[in-house]
Amino acid sequence: MAVITVTNLQKRFNLEAGFFARFGRFVYAVNGVSFSIGKNETYGLVGESGCGKTTTARLLVRMYESDGGTILFQDTTDINALNPGELKKYREKVKYVFQDPARSLNPRMTIYEVLVSGYRRSSRWPGERRGRKEAEAIMEEVGLGRADLERRPAEFSGGQRQRISIARGLLMAPDLLICDEVVSALDVSIQGQILNLLLDIRSRRNLSFLFIAHDLKVAGYFCDRIGVMYRGELMEEAPAGDLYRAALHPYTRLLFSAVTGAAAEAPSGATEVRKAVTQLTGCAFAERCPLAEERCFREHPEMRDLGGNSAPSPPGNRHPHRLRCFKAGAP
Numbered sequence: 001m002a003v004i005t006v007t008n009l010q011k012r013f014n015l016e017a018g019f020f021a022r023f024g025r026f027v028y029a030v031n032g033v034s035f036s037i038g039k040n041e042t043y044g045l046v047g048e049s050g051c052g053k054t055t056t057a058r059l060l061v062r063m064y065e066s067d068g069g070t071i072l073f074q075d076t077t078d079i080n081a082l083n084p085g086e087l088k089k090y091r092e093k094v095k096y097v098f099q100d101p102a103r104s105l106n107p108r109m110t111i112y113e114v115l116v117s118g119y120r121r122s123s124r125w126p127g128e129r130r131g132r133k134e135a136e137a138i139m140e141e142v143g144l145g146r147a148d149l150e151r152r153p154a155e156f157s158g159g160q161r162q163r164i165s166i167a168r169g170l171l172m173a174p175d176l177l178i179c180d181e182v183v184s185a186l187d188v189s190i191q192g193q194i195l196n197l198l199l200d201i202r203s204r205r206n207l208s209f210l211f212i213a214h215d216l217k218v219a220g221y222f223c224d225r226i227g228v229m230y231r232g233e234l235m236e237e238a239p240a241g242d243l244y245r246a247a248l249h250p251y252t253r254l255l256f257s258a259v260t261g262a263a264a265e266a267p268s269g270a271t272e273v274r275k276a277v278t279q280l281t282g283c284a285f286a287e288r289c290p291l292a293e294e295r296c297f298r299e300h301p302e303m304r305d306l307g308g309n310s311a312p313s314p315p316g317n318r319h320p321h322r323l324r325c326f327k328a329g330a331p
């Protein structure tokens with residue numbers, strides 16, 4: 001069973017405000033994205049800044065309304081059709097941990113209030129005594145102490161604050177935890193500690209993850225399967241091991257060459273970080289692609305399955321390698 005299944009998701013933002021909005025210049029932030037996350041699976045979304053990772057994640061919890069496509073929860077519930085009461089219940093099962101713990105924790109609240117304020121308003125709130133016991137247990141699970149519940153966010157380091165954000169995400173025992181760049185604002189040494197904490201949590205709990213990172217190495221360390229995004233589109237998707245062994249898409253290879261420092265292999269223009277998509281012709285990667293040919297600027301490549309794979313994870317759940325490119329992986 002899939003926890004979440006996204007099909008042909010679309011989101012565009014109008015570049016003009018007010019009167020000029022009618023002339024419609026759009027950023028296609030998410031453009032035809034499809035993927036699913038299995039039970040207990042950790043799915044990574046990877047790509048450079050501005051490629052649409054956060055927008056995709058926000059669409060999943062309806063922080064943004066989509067312009068097209070479907071999002072199914074546990075194979076049956078259409079997220080875009082939920083009424084406000086149903087949406088509230090859904091958001092108890094799908095939790096979002098933000099990149100910047102300094103901004104996502106209310107500085108005036110004690111950690112206890114930070115943790116339980118949403119829970120207390122839910123139908124699952126077990127009462128103050130039980131609620132406190134659960135908050136104490138979750139603090140210990142994330143490597144903090146019960147006495148920390150009386151302190152305030154400013155008294156903690158960045159890494160500790162991210163532990164608190166994770167505790168808040170876990171408190172209601174969600175089915176899916178969305179981790180949006182949860183380590184990228186932290187020092188490298190602290191990043192490792194938080195990743196290890198997430199690995200512990202993953203091994204202890206029945207929990208699926210959507211793990212968002214711009215760093216392919218970090219995602220490869222943590223994820224069962226990875227989708228590589230570029231300018232609003234999924235370009236390649238494969239089990240993490242397959243991607244490491246045999247990345248096929250020129251963009252994924254570019255990301256890997258950045259990781260390994262093999263910059264000489266990168267095509268010219270490889271340092272370009274962000275350029276929003278405002279028109280939809282051809283392959284989104286064509287301008288930077290070393291393999292691009294005339295057709296790539298004219299036609300839009302569809303995602304295609306390359307068949308089975310050899311990766312062992314997740315157990316009993318085999319996924320094909322998928323690719324959006326005319327040339328790479330072609331027979």
Ligand SMILES: Nc1ncnc2c1ncn2[C@@H]1O[C@H](COP(=O)(O)OP(=O)(O)OP(=O)(O)O)[C@@H](O)[C@H]1O
Nearest residue numbers: 013027029048049050051052053054055056214276
């Ligand atoms: N609220 C918004 N209004 C207008 N444009 C937006 C909005 N949110 C995102 N965008 C644009 O949509 C595109 C995708 O942005 P998004 O934040 O999803 O990227 P991202 O992959 O999460 O990047 P980062 O790694 O920097 O977090 C970008 O071009 C961005 O400028």
Ligand code: SF4
Nearest residue numbers: 283286289296325326
């Ligand atoms: S479709 Fe063409 S431009 Fe796009 S990644 Fe493949 S070879 Fe490069």
Ligand SMILES: [Mg+2]
Nearest residue numbers: 053054055181
């Ligand atoms: Mg983002």
